[in-house]
Amino acid sequence: MTMSDERAPRPESGEPDILAELQAEVAEELAEERPPAGGPAYQVVGALVTLAVGVGGTVLSYGYGLGTLRKPGAGMWPFVVSLLITALSLALLVGGRQLADSERFTRSSLLPAIGILTFLGLGALMPAVGFEIPSLLLCVIWLRFLGGETWRSTILVSVGAVAAFYFLFLYGLGIPLPHLF
Amino acid sequence: MDLNAFADGFALVTEPHNMLYCLIGVLIGMLIGVLPGLGPSATIAILLPIVYSVDPVSAIIMLAGIYYGAQYGGTITSVLLRLPGEASTVVTVFDGFALARQGKAGTALGIAAIGSFVGATVSIVIMTLVAPVVAGWALDFGPQEYAALALLGVLLVATIGSGNTVKALIAATIGLLLATVGQDKFTGAERFTFGSLELQGGLDFVIVAMGLFGVGEILYNLEERHGKAHVPAKVSNVWPSRKDLRQSSGAIGRGSVIGFGLGVLPGGGAVMSSLAAYATEKRISKHPERFGRGAVEGVAAPETANNAAATSSFIPLLTLGIPANASMAMLFAALLVLNVQPGPQLIEERPDVFWGVVNSMYLGNLILLMLSIPLVGLFVRILLVRPAILAPLTALITILGVYTINNSTFDIFVMVVFGIIGYLMKKAGFEPGPMVLAFVLGLILEDNVRRSLIIENGDPLGLVTRPISGVIFAAFLLVALWPAAKLVFRRRKAPAVAPADRDHTTV
Numbered sequence: 001m002t003m004s005d006e007r008a009p010r011p012e013s014g015e016p017d018i019l020a021e022l023q024a025e026v027a028e029e030l031a032e033e034r035p036p037a038g039g040p041a042y043q044v045v046g047a048l049v050t051l052a053v054g055v056g057g058t059v060l061s062y063g064y065g066l067g068t069l070r071k072p073g074a075g076m077w078p079f080v081v082s083l084l085i086t087a088l089s090l091a092l093l094v095g096g097r098q099l100a101d102s103e104r105f106t107r108s109s110l111l112p113a114i115g116i117l118t119f120l121g122l123g124a125l126m127p128a129v130g131f132e133i134p135s136l137l138l139c140v141i142w143l144r145f146l147g148g149e150t151w152r153s154t155i156l157v158s159v160g161a162v163a164a165f166y167f168l169f170l171y172g173l174g175i176p177l178p179h180l181f
Numbered sequence: 182m183d184l185n186a187f188a189d190g191f192a193l194v195t196e197p198h199n200m201l202y203c204l205i206g207v208l209i210g211m212l213i214g215v216l217p218g219l220g221p222s223a224t225i226a227i228l229l230p231i232v233y234s235v236d237p238v239s240a241i242i243m244l245a246g247i248y249y250g251a252q253y254g255g256t257i258t259s260v261l262l263r264l265p266g267e268a269s270t271v272v273t274v275f276d277g278f279a280l281a282r283q284g285k286a287g288t289a290l291g292i293a294a295i296g297s298f299v300g301a302t303v304s305i306v307i308m309t310l311v312a313p314v315v316a317g318w319a320l321d322f323g324p325q326e327y328a329a330l331a332l333l334g335v336l337l338v339a340t341i342g343s344g345n346t347v348k349a350l351i352a353a354t355i356g357l358l359l360a361t362v363g364q365d366k367f368t369g370a371e372r373f374t375f376g377s378l379e380l381q382g383g384l385d386f387v388i389v390a391m392g393l394f395g396v397g398e399i400l401y402n403l404e405e406r407h408g409k410a411h412v413p414a415k416v417s418n419v420w421p422s423r424k425d426l427r428q429s430s431g432a433i434g435r436g437s438v439i440g441f442g443l444g445v446l447p448g449g450g451a452v453m454s455s456l457a458a459y460a461t462e463k464r465i466s467k468h469p470e471r472f473g474r475g476a477v478e479g480v481a482a483p484e485t486a487n488n489a490a491a492t493s494s495f496i497p498l499l500t501l502g503i504p505a506n507a508s509m510a511m512l513f514a515a516l517l518v519l520n521v522q523p524g525p526q527l528i529e530e531r532p533d534v535f536w537g538v539v540n541s542m543y544l545g546n547l548i549l550l551m552l553s554i555p556l557v558g559l560f561v562r563i564l565l566v567r568p569a570i571l572a573p574l575t576a577l578i579t580i581l582g583v584y585t586i587n588n589s590t591f592d593i594f595v596m597v598v599f600g601i602i603g604y605l606m607k608k609a610g611f612e613p614g615p616m617v618l619a620f621v622l623g624l625i626l627e628d629n630v631r632r633s634l635i636i637e638n639g640d641p642l643g644l645v646t647r648p649i650s651g652v653i654f655a656a657f658l659l660v661a662l663w664p665a666a667k668l669v670f671r672r673r674k675a676p677a678v679a680p681a682d683r684d685h686t687t688v
Binding site for chain 2: 022025035038042043045046050053057060061064065068069070071072073074075076077078081082084085088089091092095096099101102103105106108109111112115116118119120122123124126127131135138139142143146147148149153157158161165169173174175176177
């Protein structure tokens, strides 16, 4: 108790505590809306993926030739970087199992998966049939099926958006997107 | 300081089309600040293709406006909804929302706007005076200094940011590795191209950033979106009373200084400075128990500091060519696209860009001050637009935008791949920020490390024996060893209380 009495007139000794407290509070604030943590399996998989990047990078860059310090080869820098990745990933693999910063995949993780497919679809179709129809399809899928909008607002927003982009890119910015009309 | 160039910069900024771009930039910034989800770096990433078709100065003025405008916008949701639009306005929630619940939302927003304006303006004035000096000083930097600076930058970004340090370091080192893809500048050998012609020229930073930040965040939001409606608190009487102003003037002054200082540091930026400013106010207050229950200083300090920091973080970019945070990395990319090499020579070679950007911030902040108060009602209404409607629009802007860069669908696929990586990183608890930043710095870093080795005849110690690079490396070691040192102190603290007290005084 005498310790705390001694400390009282020196408020700056409480400094790290307020900041740490604040950071914890902020983290909590941000965590409120997040889905449940993924658990140790997520951490291990994450660390294994980066470990694979590190090991792969090490092997490949060794093949590019390290050279000497006086005359560094093409592989020297990526080799050093890859070794670092490997070491850090091992540290994460050993010490990071209990971290709570991952997020579990849930049923709603299907939404981004479908989103990715629409991105790829637009990329693949655009050169062939112009951007209008694939963009319209993307909007409809995102609004109606991913976003749960009504058909009415889906149609209004998607037609409006495609028309707006048409005029913005082709006339406003003068950028030649592949287009049908 | 070259007064003529400074004045010419103002003339440039007041040209109608530049004022318009400034206005568009800060409005977009405020908008995305208000909307939870897309942050400033993601927005700048998504809009990067625009710089291919707009005049360089206007483009940079607009993109810069997005960054500091977002700091203003984030405040509104923090105060009214307890929902921080930006990470840098999270601490504002504590007292801002408390004030709103007491029916003083207007006071909180008014104080925040005034603090933001003062903080930013103080910061711009200091920058106007200091930046040319720093640039002049940095003209003597050789590859050794640049290597040291870039290395320190990568380390600071990884260690200061939120989240697990080891993970941030892994993300950063992978960013460094990604920067090596393509033909090696020194030997002409191909690295990590796997025979692809498209990869020979290396990964395009703009496309990687659009993927990791833009697409990654769009996908992440698609999953995390909660369809709940927000009912904001009522706003009345936005002008703070004289008593409120008096009460928060100290906080605004200190916030400006803290924000300016931390903003210059790589990895510091707006988030860290808002925390530090709030903590400072709480620490020196005679009634710290008021904080969290509606203290005006608790809004003034972080809001002032995050704007001061957002402004001062332009200094390392414009004078050294080293981006201090992810948003600055986006601006770095934009400058490179425009064929403007950021660095100490910028102020001499392209005074129009340098002074145009710096001076546009005077104007931009004035616009923000004038807009943020009357337009609060409008921005609150924007919150009622459902995220489901905005999502496909941002997705389309991103895809069509990336295509227009090279008229290439290959770019769309590269961007989507990095978008998937960015999304998975977020799920696994890795922040994409350090990776993007290290990617930019990686290009500078390898180049300068190898040049130094050649200059120093293969002696790696040559990197640290020059005075300036030596000091930077000392700072590097300090940052690198700090966590270990803290661990030792904590261990020593654990067994007895008495030595801990001594440690506080020595730290």
